[in-house]
Amino acid sequence: MLLRGLIGTVLRRIRLGQGRTLRDVAETARVSVPYLSEVERGRKEASSELLASICESLGLDLMDLLAEVRFELETERLAELASQPRTIGFTVSSQTELAPRPSMSGGGVALHAVSMAAA
Secondary structure (H helix, E strand, O other): OOHHHHHHHHHHHHHHHOOOOHHHHHHHHOOOHHHHHHHHOOOOOOOHHHHHHHHHHHOOOHHHHHHHHHHHHHHHHHHHHHHOOOOOOOOOOOOEEEEEEEOOOOOOEEEEEEEOOOO
């Protein structure tokens, strides 16, 4: 979903949660009702000044709006990840795997390819 759509969704949810009408919020934010409706439906991308005015009308800090939008993005991302098949971050070709093996320099552990037949 586009950012403007998420912003609109959050603004509408907050407005409805407060039991307020589009007209009420639009009047106190000094924007037209049709424009606020378009913003809430994600059809118009509001400027930062307009968002600040709408937030003020809702008694909401702009940071709180952005935090809610971030939550929506994270929720959407988690839903995407949950719907995808799980994969491991690397693939093993033929019969070779990565195994820890002491490194001769520095005393750390280095990963070296080891044949499955040898293991």
